[in-house]
Amino acid sequence: MKQTVLIIGLGLIGGSLALGLKRHTDVSIIGYDASDQTLRTAKRIGVIDEMAVQMEDASELADIIIFATPVNETIRLIKEMPSWQLKKNVIVTDTGSTKKEIMKAAQILKEAGITFIGGHPMAGSHKSGVEAARAHLFENAFYMLTPFENENKEEAKVLSDLLHVTKAKVVQVNAEEHDHMTAVVSHFPHLVAASLVHQLAVENESFPFTKQLAAGGFRDLTRIASSNPIMWRDITVQNRAELSNQLQVWLEEMKRLQNLLLHSDAEDIEQYFSTAKQVRDELPISKGAMFAVHDLYVDVPDYPGVISEITGYLANDHISITNLRIIETREDIFGILVISFQTIDDREKAVECIAKNTTFETYIS
Numbered sequence: 001m002k003q004t005v006l007i008i009g010l011g012l013i014g015g016s017l018a019l020g021l022k023r024h025t026d027v028s029i030i031g032y033d034a035s036d037q038t039l040r041t042a043k044r045i046g047v048i049d050e051m052a053v054q055m056e057d058a059s060e061l062a063d064i065i066i067f068a069t070p071v072n073e074t075i076r077l078i079k080e081m082p083s084w085q086l087k088k089n090v091i092v093t094d095t096g097s098t099k100k101e102i103m104k105a106a107q108i109l110k111e112a113g114i115t116f117i118g119g120h121p122m123a124g125s126h127k128s129g130v131e132a133a134r135a136h137l138f139e140n141a142f143y144m145l146t147p148f149e150n151e152n153k154e155e156a157k158v159l160s161d162l163l164h165v166t167k168a169k170v171v172q173v174n175a176e177e178h179d180h181m182t183a184v185v186s187h188f189p190h191l192v193a194a195s196l197v198h199q200l201a202v203e204n205e206s207f208p209f210t211k212q213l214a215a216g217g218f219r220d221l222t223r224i225a226s227s228n229p230i231m232w233r234d235i236t237v238q239n240r241a242e243l244s245n246q247l248q249v250w251l252e253e254m255k256r257l258q259n260l261l262l263h264s265d266a267e268d269i270e271q272y273f274s275t276a277k278q279v280r281d282e283l284p285i286s287k288g289a290m291f292a293v294h295d296l297y298v299d300v301p302d303y304p305g306v307i308s309e310i311t312g313y314l315a316n317d318h319i320s321i322t323n324l325r326i327i328e329t330r331e332d333i334f335g336i337l338v339i340s341f342q343t344i345d346d347r348e349k350a351v352e353c354i355a356k357n358t359t360f361e362t363y364i365s
């Protein structure tokens, strides 16, 4: 039976879900966004099948309603929902980065006999907006569902089956556990990234050249500080208690580091980095999670036009690249061209394409 899915909020996550869910042949996607321009763009670039002019009217037609709005806005809309005309068996879910406050607000839906199952795909990026949406965003990433305890087992199965097509790994957790774990691996790191950028801004006043030197490590560590401030304001406000606990743990860790710096010998300092390296190296990094960048290294001779030659071959085979840089070029020897792709699949096609057209060696770090 054909399912109608209404997605409210057509930014990075709502747009990516719409594109992912379109892989179902028997699902029709209606989209709504508070921004008229976003709504029109979503229709024009084929992210949604139909535009909803009024959210409340479209909700009458939906079997599944997905809120992909900033988390404070999601709570506001959930509170309005009992006055909407909805299908009897509708399943309502969201994609918000926090779950406790959202589940608390959704009590009102439970009391009105409307099924609500919280959701959070653990994949995304610092980018926002419908133009950044990608069908493959959720591939291999965990997608957490937070149904009310001992409720909606069948509906959770319907939702999992629907989401399966995105190739995400759907798991169920409770909202408290969710907010604790995401504070550790996502929300608190965001505060640290923002604070490092603030530290650089202050430093830059006395040493303006510092900013120019902010390369590799600093950029890797602070990429997420370029995310949407409104989204992170809402997440921080909703997960304040967990974040404040994490901050306390961090301050204690910084105290330990301060002692190490001031009083320990080189061996203990090395041990600190070794333990961190070991734990970091053993992290189970999922292939598709988060903002994946798949680099391909190409040994290229240093002659004029070599880069356009390679990008030309890739363009002929319709392989999109997301970034391009050269590390180390010296006259008369091979340089290393690093090409970034959005998917592993694109990178594999690029390896074949370069092998077909050139004698340049390619390798993956």
Ligand SMILES: NC(=O)C1=CN([C@@H]2O[C@H](COP(=O)(O)OP(=O)(O)OC[C@H]3O[C@@H](n4cnc5c(N)ncnc54)[C@H](O)[C@@H]3O)[C@@H](O)[C@H]2O)C=CC1
Pocket (backbone or CB within 6 Å): 008, 009, 010, 011, 012, 013, 014, 032, 033, 034, 035, 038, 068, 069, 070, 071, 073, 077, 095, 096, 097, 098, 120, 121, 122, 123, 124, 125, 126, 127, 128, 129, 130, 228, 231, 235
């Ligand atoms: N960006 C990320 O990496 C991830 C974000 N999330 C969560 O997903 C949700 C959406 O985030 P993004 O897609 O990144 O944000 P976004 O900023 O790209 O898109 C949000 C969209 O919601 C629309 N919107 C705002 N208020 C609205 C309202 N009242 N009615 C209808 N539309 C409204 C905006 O116009 C915008 O198009 C947030 O709750 C966020 O916490 C979850 C996982 C990853």
Ligand SMILES: O=C(O)C(=O)Cc1ccc(O)cc1
Pocket (backbone or CB within 6 Å): 096, 097, 121, 122, 123, 124, 125, 126, 186, 224, 290, 291
């Ligand atoms: O850009 C990144 O690496 C992210 O961490 C994206 C992200 C942002 C918010 C989430 O709730 C989940 C993932």
